[in-house]
Amino acid sequence: MKRYNIAVVGATGAVGTEMLKVLEEYNLPIDNLKVIASPRSKGKEITFKDQKYTIETIEKGTFEDVDIALFSIGSSNSLKYVPQAVYEGALVIDNSNAYRMDDDVPLIVPEINPEFIKEHNGIIANPNCSTIQMVMALNPIRKKHVINKIIVSTYQAVSGTGQKAVNELRKQSQDYLNNDEVKTEVYPNQIAFNAIPLIDKVNDNGYTEEELKLNRETQKIFNNKEIKVTATAVRIPVFYGHSESIHLEFDIPVDLEEISYLLSNDDNIKLIDNPAENEYPTPLMSEETDQILVGRLRQDLNNEKALEMWVVGNNIRKGAALNAVQIADYVIKNNVIDGGQ
Amino acid sequence: MKRYNIAVVGATGAVGTEMLKVLEEYNLPIDNLKVIASPRSKGKEITFKDQKYTIETIEKGTFEDVDIALFSIGSSNSLKYVPQAVYEGALVIDNSNAYRMDDDVPLIVPEINPEFIKEHNGIIANPNCSTIQMVMALNPIRKKHVINKIIVSTYQAVSGTGQKAVNELRKQSQDYLNNDEVKTEVYPNQIAFNAIPLIDKVNDNGYTEEELKLNRETQKIFNNKEIKVTATAVRIPVFYGHSESIHLEFDIPVDLEEISYLLSNDDNIKLIDNPAENEYPTPLMSEETDQILVGRLRQDLNNEKALEMWVVGNNIRKGAALNAVQIADYVIKNNVIDGGQ
Numbered sequence: 001m002k003r004y005n006i007a008v009v010g011a012t013g014a015v016g017t018e019m020l021k022v023l024e025e026y027n028l029p030i031d032n033l034k035v036i037a038s039p040r041s042k043g044k045e046i047t048f049k050d051q052k053y054t055i056e057t058i059e060k061g062t063f064e065d066v067d068i069a070l071f072s073i074g075s076s077n078s079l080k081y082v083p084q085a086v087y088e089g090a091l092v093i094d095n096s097n098a099y100r101m102d103d104d105v106p107l108i109v110p111e112i113n114p115e116f117i118k119e120h121n122g123i124i125a126n127p128n129c130s131t132i133q134m135v136m137a138l139n140p141i142r143k144k145h146v147i148n149k150i151i152v153s154t155y156q157a158v159s160g161t162g163q164k165a166v167n168e169l170r171k172q173s174q175d176y177l178n179n180d181e182v183k184t185e186v187y188p189n190q191i192a193f194n195a196i197p198l199i200d201k202v203n204d205n206g207y208t209e210e211e212l213k214l215n216r217e218t219q220k221i222f223n224n225k226e227i228k229v230t231a232t233a234v235r236i237p238v239f240y241g242h243s244e245s246i247h248l249e250f251d252i253p254v255d256l257e258e259i260s261y262l263l264s265n266d267d268n269i270k271l272i273d274n275p276a277e278n279e280y281p282t283p284l285m286s287e288e289t290d291q292i293l294v295g296r297l298r299q300d301l302n303n304e305k306a307l308e309m310w311v312v313g314n315n316i317r318k319g320a321a322l323n324a325v326q327i328a329d330y331v332i333k334n335n336v337i338d339g340g341q
Numbered sequence: 342m343k344r345y346n347i348a349v350v351g352a353t354g355a356v357g358t359e360m361l362k363v364l365e366e367y368n369l370p371i372d373n374l375k376v377i378a379s380p381r382s383k384g385k386e387i388t389f390k391d392q393k394y395t396i397e398t399i400e401k402g403t404f405e406d407v408d409i410a411l412f413s414i415g416s417s418n419s420l421k422y423v424p425q426a427v428y429e430g431a432l433v434i435d436n437s438n439a440y441r442m443d444d445d446v447p448l449i450v451p452e453i454n455p456e457f458i459k460e461h462n463g464i465i466a467n468p469n470c471s472t473i474q475m476v477m478a479l480n481p482i483r484k485k486h487v488i489n490k491i492i493v494s495t496y497q498a499v500s501g502t503g504q505k506a507v508n509e510l511r512k513q514s515q516d517y518l519n520n521d522e523v524k525t526e527v528y529p530n531q532i533a534f535n536a537i538p539l540i541d542k543v544n545d546n547g548y549t550e551e552e553l554k555l556n557r558e559t560q561k562i563f564n565n566k567e568i569k570v571t572a573t574a575v576r577i578p579v580f581y582g583h584s585e586s587i588h589l590e591f592d593i594p595v596d597l598e599e600i601s602y603l604l605s606n607d608d609n610i611k612l613i614d615n616p617a618e619n620e621y622p623t624p625l626m627s628e629e630t631d632q633i634l635v636g637r638l639r640q641d642l643n644n645e646k647a648l649e650m651w652v653v654g655n656n657i658r659k660g661a662a663l664n665a666v667q668i669a670d671y672v673i674k675n676n677v678i679d680g681g682q
Contacts, residue, residue: 149643153494153586155536155575169534174518177511188619193510195496195577195584195624197637197651202616206639215642228643232586232651234496236536236577243536245494245573247588275543278529283536296538298547301556302490302569310538310573 003031004332007066007090009081010073011035011046011055014163015095018321019070020048026325028332034066038073063088067337068328071095072320086122091337093124093324097209100125100217107220110326111268112139116223117330120339124331126324130154130210130233130242131217133313136292137246140266141259142222146251150229152214155236155243156199157283158191160315165191169237187235196235208233241283242315246308253304256297263294273297281312290318344372345673348407348431350422351414352376352387352396355504356436359662360411361389367666369673375407379414404429408678409669412436413661427463432678434465434665438550441466441558448561451667452609453480457564458671461680465672467665471495471551471574471583472558474654477633478587481607482600483563487592491570493555496577496584497540498624499532501656506532510578528576537576549574582624583656587649594645597638604635614638622653631659 006028010016016037023030034056035046041055056062063069063085071078071085072095079098086092099105106116107125109132117124127135134152141147158165165186172192175182182190189196200209211231218229264271270291272281281293293312300306313319331337347369351357357378364371376387376394385396397403404410404426412419412426413436420439427433440446447457448466450473458465468476475493482488499506506527513533516523523531530537541550552572559570605612611632613622622634634653641647654660672678 151492151588153573155496155577170518173514177515177518189623190625193579193625195579197584197586197621197623198616198619205642206616206637207642208616212642230588230642230644230647230649232494232637232649234584234586234651236496237579238534238536238577243538243575245538245575245586247492247571275539275547275549278539280538282530282538284531284534296547296573301546301548301553301571303571306571308571308573310575 001029003029004067005032005034005065006030006328007034007036007063007069009036009058009069009071012037012041013072014159014166014316015072015320018316019072019324020046022317022321022325024049026329028325028329032065036062058084061088063090066090068093068331070324070328082123091120091122091124091331091339093126093327095126095320095324097128097213099123100127101220107217108327109135109221109323110330111136113221113223114330117327118334118336118339122339124327126320126327127217127221128210128213129160129315129319130156130244131214131221132319132323133242133292133311134214134244134246135218135221136268136313136318137263137294137309137311140262140269141248142227144262147227147248148251149249150218150227151247152229153232153245154234155238156233157238157240157242157315158235159240160242161186166239169239173237191235191237193237197232199233199235238283240314240316241286242313242319243283244311246311247300247306248309249303249306251305254299254307256299256307259307260297263297268292269294271295281310283312286312286314290314290322292318342370344370345408346373346375346406347371347669348375348377348404348410350377350399350410350412353378353382354413355500355507355657356413356661359657360413360665361387363658363662363666365390367670369666369670373406377403399425402429404431407431409434409672411665411669423464432461432463432465432672432680434467434668436467436661436665438469438554440464441468442561448558449668450476450562450664451671452477454562454564455671458668459675459677459680463680465668467661467668468558468562469551469554470501470656470660471497471585472555472562473660473664474583474633474652475555475585475587476559476562477609477654477659478604478635478650478652481603481610482589483568485603488568488589489592490590491559491568492588493570494573494586495575496579497574498579498581498583498656499576500581501583502527507580510580514578532576532578534578538573540574540576579624581655581657582627582653583660584622584624585652587652588641588647589650590644590647592646595640595648597640597648600648601638609633610635612636622651624653627653627655631655631663633659
């Protein structure tokens with residue numbers, strides 16, 4: 001069997017660390033592994049499958065012997081280094097926002113639109129974490145029904161911002177509980193025991209990039225401009241696991257039993273929906289699973305053509321690292337590393 | 342000036358404690374004050390305006406010399422003791438859900454529907470905390486425009502459950518950060534660094550009582566059955582301050598500047614809406630103010646007749662204790678203690 005040289009770029013970050021973990025679990029046919037991070041981490045060692053690897057930085061020629069490079073270094077760094085990786089011959093799977101909406105870059109959730117993977121021109125984009133878990137929950141429904149409109153409010157974990165934000169929530173919580181001064185560094189406002197209704201940059205229309213991503217990425221992944229998403233994205237003091245309160249509008253009255261059946265028959269979804277017995281998804285539950293958790297399913301009180309649902313996903317795994325590795329896995333198994341088809 | 346005998350029933354709870362604080366600030370013409378709690382607290386002393394008061398329990402005749410009794414002891418206890426208080430001659434302002442939807446019990450937010458106060462028959466109901474802050478934010482808007490439909494997702498603080506829940510969030514957070522075992526007592530699931538998408542009992546239609554309150558109480562307070570509210574109520578690890586992500590649908594296209602003008606000209610509302618400069622309401626900000634905080638105002642991306650907003654309120658003060666004392670203040674100033682008109 002052919003083996004591949006893989007690079008993980010941003011290997012010390014929250015997502016990069018998880019990418020290495022998922023690569024171990026998925027057992028891809030790796031020949032050489034390169035672990036790449038910023039100069040700050042250069043020379044440090046990390047362990048992968050009981051073998052030590054020395055962290056490198058990106059230099060001229062770094063990607064010449066790389067087949068697939070998994071990038072998670074943020075948009076501005078991706079814009080700087082992804083073109084080099086492509087030029088030097090690697091296929092890049094990029095977790096940042098930099099290329100997601102480019103017409104010649106496929107935006108992929110392997111369970112939903114794998115058929116677009118082969119159309120890559122050296123870059124495949126990994127969607128935003130909030131988008132991935134929402135489209136995963138909608139997928140079995142939209143295969144059967146026309147979804148016109150989605151209104152979603154998110155409850156997002158700090159790990160979506162990165163490891164520094166995880167540390168900040170921990171430190172601020174300790175300081176707050178000890179009546180010590182709470183310092184802010186990663187977020188402009190205290191996140192411990194608070195909620196911050198602003199994620200990413202603000203646009204002229206008052207929406208944040210995070211909110212707009214939920215609209216445009218959903219349309220691109222479903223290849224359907226008629227699905228309209230209006231979002232409010234909020235950070236809450238949770239370490240791992242994004243939650244979403246989702247309102248879905250259809251063109252016909254909702255049959256809740258059928259929707260429940262569709263969701264429970266999708267292997268990628270776990271329906272936890274017995275609220276009378278306190279059974280519903282919580283972000284803590286998502287730490288243990290790669291499935292998307294769905295619950296609180298109910299018909300809109302005031303609109304027979306709409307329903308409400310609560311969706312929880314592991315933002316670091318299916319929302320980022322796992323989805324990226326699944327794309328790599330598909331590329332290898334289907335031999336579409338050269339793309340451009 | 343006439344002076345009144347006031348009782349605070351549930352004086353040691355989260356809301357009762359705040360009621361006493363607000364009573365001190367409001368300087369009502371109090372003759373005698375009774376502080377009443379469960380037998381567990383009987384005989385303990387509390388200080389009110391530099392004077393010591395001994396906590397009593399409810400006995401036969403307790404309310405015979407009481408003019409106004411502020412109750413905050415939960416629905417089942419209210420059902421048990423409010424009738425006695427009314428029978429013994431007190432006007433009850435009840436913070437529980439027990440009587441809110443009774444046809445002969447006014448449900449009051451003094452800034453919105455004070456004209457119904459005088460129609461009481463011995464009981465005036467204080468609305469649910471989530472409802473109060475939402476209707477306060479909607480009030481200047483609905484005076485000018487027809488609101489057809491509201492979709493709201495809440496981010497509720499643990500203090501809404503009571504002092505025990507505040508203690509539980511604190512203890513669980515400490516234990517979690519110290520890698521100690523996290524124990525659950527008040528909530529069925531861990532609330533520290535988690536989100537619980539279920540508040541209050543579940544109905545047959547899948548909605549919780551908390552979610553249904555937002556619909557029926559809003560309609561009763563606005564005296565308008567045409568305002569339809571679909572809610573998802575979620576508890577998050579915040580001590581004080583409820584937040585709400587609100588979607589509003591009108592019968593005509595939204596003029597965002599006008600809505601912004603209406604909100605900023607309401608003294609009870611503070612519009613904090615400059616997200617590009619990181620200015621937006623957070624629950625921590627609500628600890629410092631009795632105003633309802635509104636921000637993230639923007640037109641629905643996909644519906645010119647709808648808008649999105651983020652509303653934060655102090656759930657213990659305006660959401661409970663302050664609103665109750667404001668009702669008492671209105672009763673006294675307008676001499677409608679006998680009601681029944």
